[in-house]
Amino acid sequence: MPGTVLLLAASPTGKSCLVDAASVLPILAAVAPDVLSGTDTANVVELADPLEPQAVLTRLRAAATAPGPLTVFLTGQLQLDRRQRLPHLALARTTPATVRYTGFPWHWIREELRLRTPGSTTVLVDLHADPETWQHLATQPLAVGPGTRLYGRVAPPPPRRAVASPTYMKSLATILRSGHRPPLPHLHQQALTRSWGEDPEAAHRDIVLALDPTQPAQHIPQYMQPPQDIPQYMQPAQTMQPMQPAPGPYPEPFHPAPPPVPVSVPAPASPTAPPSPCPSPPSDPHAEITAAVESGRHAEAAELAGRREREALSAHGPGADEVVHWMEVRADLAMFAGDAELSCRIWLAVADVRLAARQDPGAPGVEAAVDRAHHQWGRIDDAARARELGPALADLRLRVPGRRQGALDDVQRHLSRLQAQV
Template sequence: MPGTVLLIAASPTGKGCLVDAASVLSVLAAVAPSVLSGTDTANVVELADPLEPQAVLTRLRAAATAPGPLTIFLTGQLQLDRRQRLPHLALARTTPATVRYTGFPWHWIREELRLRAPGSTTLLVDLHTDAETWQHLIAQPLTVGPGAALYGRVAPPPPRRSVAAPMYMKSLATILRSGHRPPLAHLHQQALTRSYGEDPDAARRDLVLAVTTAPAHGYATPAAGPTPRAPLAAPVPVHAPMPVHAPMPMPMPMPMPVPVPVPVPASGDLSADPHAEITAAVQSGRHAEAAALAERRERAALRTHGPGADEVVHWMEVRADLAMFADDAELSCRIWLMVADARLVAGQSPDAAGVEAAVDRAHHQWGRIDDSTRARELGPALADLRLRVPGRRQGALDDIQRHLSRLQTQV
């Protein structure tokens, strides 16, 4: 089966730039697509110094829904947004004051990869940070979810008034230009050895990412010989909750997931992995069965944990996603509205990522409702939520009001 390769090189323009990310693209472009992907054939998509988060999201989403293995080569710099302190990939227009609106949130990567089959996704990264983000990542390592492998390095700020070179990614590309693609762990180690030969100080300074599809996630510090593993962060459970979709307030077309073979456990066994079973049902077009499985899990979580518990909210989110996949925009909107309300009632801040995402998804689905009467019914509730949860995109409330006005003319 053909593979997909996504090459992303992103960094701010001007004095905020910490790494010459785009310089690596010419080296990667010289590698045969089949070698980049590790498949017989591959489709390669390149993003050089993107300006808008939505442009990156569109490319990532298309790559994530393509069949076959997915390999992402990501070079750039990470910055924290000042409000939520979440890491973002800095894009061309990003500044410290505008990260929240002009950067690409790292958790969007996890969200877009969540439906991919375990073992089918690899991220190879060469990332640089400012001092604040560096300290944050030491305490809270990057993750991409339990189904993907993550290899690479995170580097601290370069000396003042200098721009770092992405030596890890360049070393990786140079190795692949030979036409041979070693197993990922060996490729990663060879790239480290080559890049630290160019910069010995980095071997004592960088955080090295070596995260496989196993539940354990952690950093390692490079040293002579095989890379020793540092103490692992808390394991990510195999049955971790599905994260919600990336915020997208304005109506946009949503690509459907591409069928990927998934082992299906016995439907009557509550100890089996429900996400694999639900994903298999959706990808086979058995939407009613998938919804029933999620409802059963939500009821069980409600009995065990009570209203508003994280486990209950998670299964509400899954049901909202399933309604979207079944093209029931009205039901999806209603459930996302309930998710947002549940999170707010539980005491979450209106600018919390989960709250914003729920309102954004409700807004998106509301714009896809064909029945004008049903859309008019839901509009006021959505507008009320938008007053409390404006989200990241300016004009979201105005968009609701304009759409409601149009709906009134359709009476």
Template sequence: MQGTVLLLAASPMGKGCLVDAASVLPVLAAVPPAVLAGADTANVVELADPLEPQAVLTRLRAAAAAPGPLTVYVAGQLQLDRRQRLPHLALARTTPSTVRYTAFPWHWFREELRLRPAGVTTVLLDLHADAETWEWLRGNALDCGPAVAVYGRVAPPAGRGRRAVAAPSYMKAVATILRSGGRPGPERLHQMATARIAGDGEAGDLVLFAPVTASPPASSRPGPPLSVPPRPGPPLSVPPLPGPPLSVPPLPGPPLSVPPLPAWPEPVLSGAAFPHPSVPAPAGAAPALSAPLVAVPSGATAFLPVPPPLSVAGSVRSRAPGEAPDGDPHADISAAVRSGRHADADALAARWEQAAAAAHGAGSEQALHWAEVRADLAMFAGDAERSCRTWMAVAVARLDAGQPADAPAVEAAVDRAHHQWGRIGSAARARELGPALARLRARVPGRRQGALDHVQEQLRQLQTQG
């Protein structure tokens, strides 16, 4: 069995640096790849002090799309952005005033790893926090999603008068243990590493310990919610935006047939075409960890990442009409996508969406999760129009539920709708959806400058096309 390893060490340059994160990479690189991965063989990707969050995103997405076990080692420091007060992994160019644009948002780890099956993804963390972030951590969890096991530590800010740059001692302890021979399981490895640094005088750390059980995530199961209580009152209705409806009616003609798992472009600024990494994948295979540079097709747009291909195995089980879904269906859905049975995959996801809406309400996180899965499935099937409509409906539902326009889930939904709108092949259908997208963009401008201007410019060009 082949695994994948991502080694990420990042810290700001200059006086804002709290930890010499990159110093651990030579120690980790000395460990055999198979030992790092806990697999027979492994591909290893190393990122040392990356400059751009998109570079980290590209490698993380490719690693998340690979089959087999994935182990991510992260050393660095956490900082909060001043606008949303959300944690970010600081990169080489990050300063306190530029966190939102130069650091890697922590919720991107959850976003990129969310479709991996439980039990095959492990994240080991050695992080340092400034005083502001440390205070945030006292009331918030730092995780990578319900299907991802997380182990490690977050070190508190140094005391007054101590300005020396710290060392990633936990991660160095992990590397030293792995180099000594044998490969303890992640939980045992974590225990051994924390014991070693405790003996060296480390104190006051926030210890991260979040193993994954075999049960499916709460957001994927009908039944009482474990973390998101249902909204009081009647189920939330989702009215469409003014103008063209945001429902997803079936398209006329025969079902669309396209090669499964096409390549998805990376984010671009204001729709400008420039060379960028893509992740091509033939049918039935996972994307490689690197790919040649290609140009963005004319009219293609992407302002945030597109989720990676589903990469779990399984088969679609037949169920009697009206039978409630049971178990974790993500493996079944993935298998249907890989075999080109996109209609089967969407039908299974639709049944889970209906079950979640009946149990928790149409605007609940459980139901919206499955709406997002169906938007992804439309993308994999090559149905950009349906994917765009579904992502817009998700965004409207979140806004109507009171989520702010700059909430990560709202921004992600609008960014993905924008991306899929740029891939609609029919000028007439793109013109139909364009005004609704422009109105949504006016409410949710996102992180990229010029997103609304781009939609308006594309609409003007579409008006001249037949």
């Protein structure tokens, strides 16, 4: 079945322009349609610096309703609607004051793609964000729907009066021009490596997007990381490795778990009852939790993870890798549910457990736990609760300063502000 490819490059004209989006189109257009799509044949639609949101919607809707795989290559810049605080793709006539009327709402992309067959749609993006949108992405990461692959990066605004180059998308197009299309995760990583080779500092600034329902997760996905204008020590560590690194087919967004226990045929219920010829293996708890989170059943997901933690505690004892794993899962679940206080408390407990197990304060797992506790602490709305947890975080920061200077000072300053509110 033929595929469909939509090449969309959009940026404002004039002083509002942050990125030369259209400069990538000649390189992408030089790639064979079947390589762009990853199918035997493909139809390619190109939109260069469109003027009207409805024109973009018409092309996107037509592409979304076409049979077969759909691949969208999207280059441009994001701006916030000042009234509703929703991100928009800036178009040629977009200005900060008119984005609500002249930009293309990001959630329209999600709406147009939501009815497509899961796994049949890929969106590859190279986006730059203005300062307001960059800050917004700290708590509202981009999404394109649960069944759609999303790969790419979001970059911060370039220096004043500078226009950035879409280096990620140009690198991706250059790779594809060879005629070889690596698997998407490899293509994504190669494009990142090439683009960061031109600008090494971007590796520490960019938000990396890697949402893929067809791929197993190997760690907390990078799309959950907040933008880099938030202090580095308040961000989840990008290179944190779980305590049990054995690979397995575990759905994102959770850490990999220990390898599953081999399933044995259960014993007969009575001496005369033969065993079932088709015993049912135990369900994957990670898959159950993922399904619960995706459908908004956060309490159920937390109960499932808590049950697994209690079982691991009973089987292996306090401090075991299996126990810490499920603590980390619960901390993530609290974050996804918007409970920053609970997430902070659990990450503090994880750090304490790791340190009690004589892990080095500079170990990735220890640093990551404290960084994540710090990040969540800064998002607690209740000042009294934040004051309660502040001293414990400050004590941990004395022992685990992290990779960046100033983390302890940040905790102490914020705690002082909280105490002044009493």
